[in-house]
Amino acid sequence: MIRMEVQGLKELEQQLLSVGEKVAVKVLGAAGKEAMEIVREDMEQHAGYDDNSTGSHMRDNIKTTYQSRMKDERWLTVVTIRVGPSKEHTMKALAQEFGTVKQVANPFMRQALDFNRAKVLRILAVSIREGIENNR
DSSP states (O other): OOOOOOOOOHHHHHHHHHHOHHHHHHHHHHHHHHHHHHHHHHHHHHSOOOTTOOSOOGGGGEEEEEEEOTTOTTOSSSEEEEEEEOGGGHHHHHHHHHOOSSSOOOOOHHHHHHHHHHHHHHHHHHHHHHHHHHTO
C-alpha cells in the first residue's frame, strides 16, 4: 500500500468542518478518487499481462476506492484512498513490484505514484476546493 498524507492545513480543516462530517467524507473521497485516477491509469499501463492467461488480468482489475475513517480511532484522518489491483491479484502485484526468488522486480505501483505526485496534488487541491464550494 502506498500512502500520501497532507498535514497542517488548518483552513481546509475548518472549511470541511463547516460543511459537515458526511459531506466532508464525500468531498475528500471524491477528490481523492479523481486525483488518483492518473495513478490508476499509469498502474494499468505497467501492470503485468500474460497473453496466454485465460483468467482475469491484473491490469483490468486495478481500482480506486475510498473509505471513511471518521469513526475509526486508529486513523487520524478523514478518509483513506486505495489504488491497486483487486485482492485476487495481490500476490501477482507484490511479486511484480518487489520480485521473488524466481522473478526480478518490475515495480509499477510505487513508480506510478512517484511519477505523478505533482499532478495528483494539483488535481486534489482543485477537486477539494470545488467540492467545498459546491456543498456550501
